[in-house]
Every structure is written in C-alpha cells, then in structure tokens.
Amino acid sequence: MKAMIFAAGRGERMRPLTDSCPKPLLKVRGRPLITWHVLNLVRAGILDIVINHSHLGHTIEEELGDGSRYGARIVYSHEPTPLETAGGIANALHLLGDEPFLAVSGDIYAPYFDFSLALDALKDIDAVGVPYPVDKRDIAWLWLTPNPWHNPDGDFALDLYTLKNDGATKWNFAGIGVYRAEMFDGIQAGEFLKFGPLMRKFIEQGRVGGEIYQGQWVNVGTVGQLEELNAPLRAAKTAS
Template sequence: MKALILAAGRGERMRPLTDRVPKPLLSVGGKPLIVWHLERLAGIGVREVVINTSWLADQFEPALGDGRQWRLTLSYSYEGPEPLETGGGMLRALDLLGHEAPFIAVNGDVWSDFDPALLPRQPTGEAHLVLVDNPAHNPEGDFSLDGTGVLSIDGPNRMTFAGIGVYRPSLLADWNTVIGAPDSAVEARPRFPLAPILRHAMRTGAVTGEHHRGQWTDVGTPQRLAELDASLSR
C-alpha cells in the first residue's frame, strides 16, 4: 500500500516560523513532524510514500532524501509556486500513487499516536477517515460517526477530522462535477479543496470512519508547536 503526506501548504498561522521552514519540517520531540509520519508508515509495511510540495519545496529532498533510511521510497509531487489545496494536491499525486489501489493520506502538519495499522486496506466505500474529539479551536467538529461506522455531515455528536485516512482514487473521479467546475474550466493543475468531495460521498453513505481516543494535535500555531514539543521531549 502506498501513502501520501500532504505537505504543500504555506502555514500562514505559523509565521514567522514558516517564513524559512515548511511546517512539516518543523521539529517536535527532536525530529521533524513529517518524520514521525514516515516512521509510522514504514512500521506498518508501507514502502512507497509520495510527498506533495509547494511552499519552500526545495527543502524537502535535502532533508529527507529518497527515504532509504526508513526503508521507504520517497517521491515528490511538486505543485508549483501555489499549492493546489487538499483535493487538487491529491488529484495531482495520483500519477505517482496510482489510479486503482486505495492509499493512505496524512496531513503533514498533524501529530498523533494513532496506529495506521488500524486503517482498512480496502475501505468499504470511497474513503475511511479517522476522527478525534473536538479540540478547543474546532468546537463544532466536522463530521458525525454513527453506530455502524458510517460518516455523515449533519448527524449528532460531531467530531473533528484528524487528517488521517484511506482513500480510493475513484473518490476524485467526478471532482469537477461535484465542485461545479465545467469541463472548459478544468486546468492542467486544478486547485480545489477535498472537503466538498468528501461531503458529496457522505450523502450516499460512501465514507466510513473510526474514533481515535488517543493523542492528537493539529500543529496550527507556534503555541501548539511549543506545547507538543515540550510534551514529546518529556
């Protein structure tokens, strides 16, 4: 199984730290955020990882190399000077991930003790997402998880998407129709978010999920970065 680490964002809320270093390369607990992901993915037998890049893209390969130190093969999906958002970035990376088999995708700017070995290798629908209890910065949550493991948009007890999941490439097959982009407007590097695609799939019950009750941090501010670093360093 292959994996994608989403690492192209500008990291505006992390400035000035991200003026010189891309957010996934910021260190916590003695190593870059992205290395935590690479180690966990390698630990469950993933051997090929694609990293999408844009902002300060030239820093990733010197920092991570070709992945052999983790027994991985790393490929880089460069999106150009402007990131293509989560949906556009994932669509572009399919040329490296493949257009048939499901793949793991992880946001490069989160940290969690979630074990990716728990993820299904063959999701029953188009995607399977990990949810966590709502943090203070997202009190309303994102999606609702019912007793059968199916996600919905408006159900009770909404939780927060952890930025960890398994996806089928077919989720993106009709992306332009879902977001209302006519064929004539589709560019070579389309830029669009993933959330509308997921919500569309949820309307037909095609997205499942699970609740992770362990540790998780969206490293979205310098304060959260410092708190996580102190916790891991202890």
C-alpha cells in the same frame, strides 16, 4: 498500499517560523513533524510514500531524500501553487496508482497512530464474502477525533461506522484517511480543489465510513502549540 503526506501548505499561522522552514519540517520532540509520519508508516509496512510540496519544497526533499535511510521509498509531487487537498491528490494520482491509498496531513502530531489500520479499511466484499456493488462500496474511510479547541463544533457525525454530514454529536476529522482513486475522477491534474465539498458529496451518498481515534493527536497550527509540545524536551535539557 501507498501513502501520501500533505506538505504543500504555507503555514501562515506559524509565521515567522515558516518563512524559512516549511511547516512539516518544524520539529516536535526532536524530529520534524513529517518524519514522525514516515517512521510510523514504515513501521506499519507502508513503504511507498508520495509527498506533495510547494513552499520551500526543496528543503523537504533535502531532509528526507528518497526515503531509503528510513526504509521507505519516497517520491515527490511539486505544486508551483498549492492546489488544496483534493487538488493535490488529483495531481499526484499518477504516482499513487489505482488501488486505495492512505493520506495524512503533514502538520499533525499523532506519534502513536497505527497506520496498519489503513490496510483493512476499505473492503470490496461483505462479511460473508459477497462483493459490494461498485457504486455502493465505501469510497473513503476517515479517522475522527474528539473535537479540539480550534474546532469545537466538529466536522462529521458518525452512525456506527458510517459518516453523516449532520448529527447531534459531531467529531473532528483527524486528517487521516484511506481513499479510492475513483473518488477523484474528473479532477484534472493541476486543478485547485478543496477537500470538504467533495467529501460531503460522498458522505451524502452514504459511501464514507470511519471510526474514532482516541490516542494523542494534535493539529500543530500555532507557535504556541508547537512550544507546548516541545516543553517537556526543553525541561529535560534544562534539568540535565
């Protein structure tokens, strides 16, 4: 399985920090956000990684290189203008291939997430070995979290392991998912396209599965959140 890390966002809410540093390179507890993902992907045995970038993208390439020092194989998909999530995936499909792939937001901090869960996320056969019809099998599998303060109403409901667009209890999309390449059929390379409407279309068809992740997860969206995450490290340095 290959993985894609989204790193093309401008990080407007993190300015002025992101004026000179792309958001995924901001450090949390001693290492860049994106490096946490690379290390955890390698630990899970997912070595082929595609990273899209735009704003100050060359600095991401300078930091991570070809990934060999982490035991990974990293290639890059540059976007002169950010294409949003669905557009970014479509633009990188030639690097991701035809098999299901994992994708993760480069600005989340989830140091204990086990990416090996992705390896078994999308099944082509049922529990007794009968192949699913191509138009009935799950096209995506998402991880959800309890709703954070910045998304109190959540994104999707969950009926056992099937996502719903509406429901009494809705959960926050964690920015981690596994997708089939066919989900992005018809989207042209270089096309700007948001992820939400596309995902909701397939959820309405009953073709998106998911589960809850209860471990540490933070969408690092503000300078205050970054400072809060780094407070223990600063305290330890002060004490020493």
